[in-house]
Amino acid sequence: MTTDTARAATTLLDPATWTGRVFSGGWTDGSAGNRAVVSPSTGEEIGRVGLASLDDVRQAAQRGAEAQREWAQVPHVERAAVLRRAGDLFTQHADEISDWLIREGGAIGGRAQFETATAAQECYEAASLVSLPYGELLRSTQERLSFSRRLPVGVVGVIAPFNVPIVLSIRAVAPALALGNAVVLKPDPRTAVCGCVVLARVCKEAGLPAGLLSVLNGGVDVGEAVVTDPLTRVISFTGSTAAGRKVGELAAKHLKRVHLELGGNSALIVLDDVDLEAAASVGAWGSFFNQGHVCMTTGRHVVAAKVADEYAERLAAHADKLPVGDPSTGEVALGPLIDAGQRDKVHAMVESSVAAGARLLAGGTDEDLFYRPTVLARTPPDSSAFAEEVFGPVAPIAAFDDLDEAVALAGSGDYGLSLGILTKDVLKGLDLAARVPTGLVHINDQTINDEANIPFGGLGSSGTGSRHGGHAANVEAFTETQWVTLRGDLPAYPF
Numbered sequence: 001m002t003t004d005t006a007r008a009a010t011t012l013l014d015p016a017t018w019t020g021r022v023f024s025g026g027w028t029d030g031s032a033g034n035r036a037v038v039s040p041s042t043g044e045e046i047g048r049v050g051l052a053s054l055d056d057v058r059q060a061a062q063r064g065a066e067a068q069r070e071w072a073q074v075p076h077v078e079r080a081a082v083l084r085r086a087g088d089l090f091t092q093h094a095d096e097i098s099d100w101l102i103r104e105g106g107a108i109g110g111r112a113q114f115e116t117a118t119a120a121q122e123c124y125e126a127a128s129l130v131s132l133p134y135g136e137l138l139r140s141t142q143e144r145l146s147f148s149r150r151l152p153v154g155v156v157g158v159i160a161p162f163n164v165p166i167v168l169s170i171r172a173v174a175p176a177l178a179l180g181n182a183v184v185l186k187p188d189p190r191t192a193v194c195g196c197v198v199l200a201r202v203c204k205e206a207g208l209p210a211g212l213l214s215v216l217n218g219g220v221d222v223g224e225a226v227v228t229d230p231l232t233r234v235i236s237f238t239g240s241t242a243a244g245r246k247v248g249e250l251a252a253k254h255l256k257r258v259h260l261e262l263g264g265n266s267a268l269i270v271l272d273d274v275d276l277e278a279a280a281s282v283g284a285w286g287s288f289f290n291q292g293h294v295c296m297t298t299g300r301h302v303v304a305a306k307v308a309d310e311y312a313e314r315l316a317a318h319a320d321k322l323p324v325g326d327p328s329t330g331e332v333a334l335g336p337l338i339d340a341g342q343r344d345k346v347h348a349m350v351e352s353s354v355a356a357g358a359r360l361l362a363g364g365t366d367e368d369l370f371y372r373p374t375v376l377a378r379t380p381p382d383s384s385a386f387a388e389e390v391f392g393p394v395a396p397i398a399a400f401d402d403l404d405e406a407v408a409l410a411g412s413g414d415y416g417l418s419l420g421i422l423t424k425d426v427l428k429g430l431d432l433a434a435r436v437p438t439g440l441v442h443i444n445d446q447t448i449n450d451e452a453n454i455p456f457g458g459l460g461s462s463g464t465g466s467r468h469g470g471h472a473a474n475v476e477a478f479t480e481t482q483w484v485t486l487r488g489d490l491p492a493y494p495f
Helices: 003-009 054-071 076-092 094-105 109-129 167-178 189-205 220-228 241-253 276-292 308-321 340-355 403-411 426-433 471-478
Strands: 021-024 027-029 034-038 045-050 135-138 145-152 155-159 182-186 213-215 232-238 257-261 266-270 298-304 359-362 374-377 394-400 418-422 440-443 479-486
Touching: 021 054, 021 189, 034 189, 045 094, 045 189, 054 155, 054 182, 054 213, 054 220, 076 094, 076 109, 076 167, 076 189, 094 109, 094 189, 109 167, 109 471, 155 167, 155 220, 167 182, 167 189, 167 232, 167 471, 182 189, 182 220, 189 213, 220 232, 220 241, 232 241, 232 471, 241 257, 266 276, 266 403, 276 298, 276 308, 276 394, 276 418, 298 308, 298 403, 308 359, 308 374, 308 394, 340 359, 340 374, 340 394, 394 403, 403 426, 418 426, 426 440, 471 479
Parallel strands: 021 045, 155 182, 155 232, 182 213, 232 257, 266 298, 266 418, 298 394, 374 394, 418 440
Antiparallel strands: 021 027, 021 213, 034 045, 135 145, 145 479, 359 374
């Protein structure tokens, strides 16, 4: 390997390429200025990214619409090759990308490596979409050939959050591109390098033609412009339920198809026949992984009354042993919360729940943005930490006396994303799962599970169903159905 090649292999994210810039048809200065990239662990500025204006959104959509027409005609094997190269680049540059996930997003090392590996797999799965049958023959009462076919929608708008910034972007970007569309992506400004620069650089180096992907940093106004632009025909949004409702309303007003993957308050039901020490370990991972910054986080532990107090004590013991700190300086289990606003929200929910009668067994304290993993025993079901999404490392526990009560506690509220059930009787667990409305169910596992090839989505306030992952879900999400008939001769009509 030459010196130049070696340098290129380790500088995918060279700041000289992107500092103060946005990506749309190439790297250009942000017409709305720039903003600092700040590490939540240290508070230090670690870069500067460009900010897009509303006019940048309009130009990006126009550029995408023009590039998409040619891209849709590219042989499917060539489109697949671009996506496979993108997957390879995530793997080749995993260490460099992970370093940014740690410094900018507060991820611990293992979580960062998991994210790069998952991003690669998302690209490989997307590449497999292009060779699927894209239509079907339809019966007709007339003498003609009748069939349906799937066509690209044109330009897809993607709005992604901060918590798993690469995966929650690429899982929409990759299949949309593979199926012949262009994409305008608006990442969360708090993780602009991971959510913007990484995807732009990977796609460019993979050989994606210019104009097909624009990545525009900005605030709410830029997101609204992506939704309302006449050329973005489908909107894929991942984020909070409150923001998702606004996106859905705005998209409906402009007659856009919108896919919403929103918040959750997922339950882990623990029956009294399980090994409690093993169950506490499972529960700790479900609640504390990634500082609770996951939509599938175990937001409430619904535990058989017979073992609830012991389970709570064991879970608290796990929480007390977990090291919390800057993941760039050592091995820790939890990094920082994303910002002071989120930290204060989490702590307020813990305090209000304790005031309502919950017992604080572990945590409930912070240092800067580092919040200790927190366990609340005997949590009133109507307290905020149990009834609402915390999006922080908090494990509220409530007890049940019978399975009907377990179902009521697990299914209370409007969310319906994920469900875990721990029991030696797996058939009982399967029957129990059928009684709790949810998009995902894991028997004998916690609630945070995802793979690139599975249909992912929630119910109710958790979103509009399975719109990510899986061939059928992606094809449905990012294509239109067209009916076509062919006749050999002109028909005779009575007019």
